[in-house]
Amino acid sequence: MAMLFRKIGGERLGREDFRAIVQDIASHHYSKIELTAFVVACNRAELDREEVYFLTEAMVASGRTLDWREPLVVDKHCIGGIPGNRTSMLVVPIVASHGLLCPKTSSRAITSPAGTADTMAVLANVELPFASLEQIVRTHRGCLAWGGTADLSPADDVLISVERPLSIDSPGQMVASILSKKIAAGSTHLVLDIPIGPTAKVRSMPEAQRLRRLFEYVAGRMHLALDVVITDGRQPIGNGVGPVLEARDVMQVLQNDPRAPIDLRQKALRLAGRLIECDPDVRGGDGFAIARDILDSGRALSRMNAIIEAQGSRSFDPNAPRLGALSFEVRADASGVVAGIDNVQIARIARLAGAPKVPGAGLDLLRKLGHAVAAGDLLYRVHADFPADLEFARQACERASGFTIGGADAQPHVFVEF
Known part of the structure; x- marks a missing residue:
């Protein structure tokens, strides 16, 4: 004391x-x-x-440290703040299909519309006893589970319960939280995604570089191989915001469905490629092509289906997802180009609609940055299960839709790796 x-x-x-x-x-x-x-x-x-x-x-x-008795155990993490962005659910089956061990334990959402565990819970059981989790990882080279049952860095869970309601996410606490969980999970190599944009957690390149150096310093001291990528965080990634809608996007990408969001597919392939290049038998620069081949061939889908089955599958049809029974549409109030999308406001509207507690609640985005729109064109659709949630979301949209319509030159620019 x-x-x-x-x-x-x-x-x-x-x-x-x-x-x-x-x-x-x-x-x-x-x-x-x-x-x-x-x-x-x-x-x-x-x-x-x-x-x-x-x-x-x-x-x-402060908790358990896992030892997989393998020289290469990989993981991928994003610092958050971008709605959608469900790349982990694509990266895990891709790198596991390549043969890398990727035991992905994730948290549930506290202040966002969905976490990886919330979205995976639409497809499969994520609350698994540690013994079952270990067997699944050994058999399928990967998992997508809630980390609460593994007793990894338990002090972090206590601190998060205080930090999140206060919206406190200082750089030092963020670095300690993320790296302690990955090291405790037995990871030897980590690809870390830092998105930057006007409404992302990190809003400038100098701020991103400072955070990157802090992550690299601590990871180096902890003997964790770290590859930091600074990515485009100007808008949500994927079309859906909310557990069911994000699960639909993930399965469409895995099924090579022409309706699948291109931005989610491309970002996941680039991140998976960086992890695949941790393999000493892969030449630098070849990871993306290997990841793309695994996805296009259907091997990633087969691996994901095997992981879902092993964890305990749940009924889900990406062509007819069970969305909230109530909905309303948000349309452009002027003609022009989508010049800005506010990540914070989009996430707020999705949560007011009921996500993630109501899995079928959230937003379905139909326009992205740079898209030309006419006045009255549909920007997105909001889904909810309860009239009160729908009304709260509607009022938030009336105050601010989260979309800015303007000229093509009004779009914010960021200079990032991808």
Whole structure:
């Protein structure tokens, strides 16, 4: 407790201080008020990179650490903030088909319209005993499950329960949270996606580069091979926002359906390609072509179906997904070009409609940046199951639709890897 009050007082803490605090957090020795004070103190007086390393190390030590007894265990993670963007559900079956081990444990959404675990739960059971999870990974080279049953970095789960309602996501705490979970899961190689854009979590290239350097420093100290990619975060990725709609997008991409969202397909292939290039037998630059061949050949779909079956499949038809029974449409109020899409507002509308608690709730986007529209053209459709949710979402759309219609030259520009 003395170390906690020292941090609240703005002091710099050492390795043993963070070990003691994190152990107390994992053991639930602190009240919510004390936890909140610690989170706010770390956010106000930003942790230096050595403190972030000590915090990460302590969080790994607070729970179970998995050992897959393989030299190459890969994972992919995005820092979040972009609606849709369900690339992990495509990356896992692609890299597992290549033969890489990819035990993907994910969280459920707390402030977003859907997390990977929420979307996978539409297709299969995600709450698996650890023994079952381990067997699935050994057999199929991958999984897509909720991480709550594995006891990985339990202190992080406690801190998240305080951070998310307060919308606190400081760089140091973000780095410690993400890397501790990946290292505890036994990953040796990680591809990290940092999207940037006007309404993304990270809004400028200098900010992205600072975050990248912090991730690389801590990963290096923890002996985790890290490949950071800075990507386009100007708009949602995919057409659906909400568990069922995002599951539809994922299955359409895996089935090579012509209706599948191209942006989701291309981003997933590029991320999968980067992971495949961790394989020492793959020449640098060949990963994308290998990933594309795995997807186009149907091998990724077969692997995904095998993982779904192993985890306990649930009935789902991507051609007729069970969407919310109530809906309304949002149309363009002027002619021009889609010059901006507000990620924050789109996510807010989807959550007001009921996502992720109501799996069939959310938004179905029909226009993206650069699309020409005439006044009255359909921009997106909102789905909900309950009249109150539908009305809350409608009122939010009336205040701000999340779309900006203007000239082609009004689009924001970002210079990113993809």
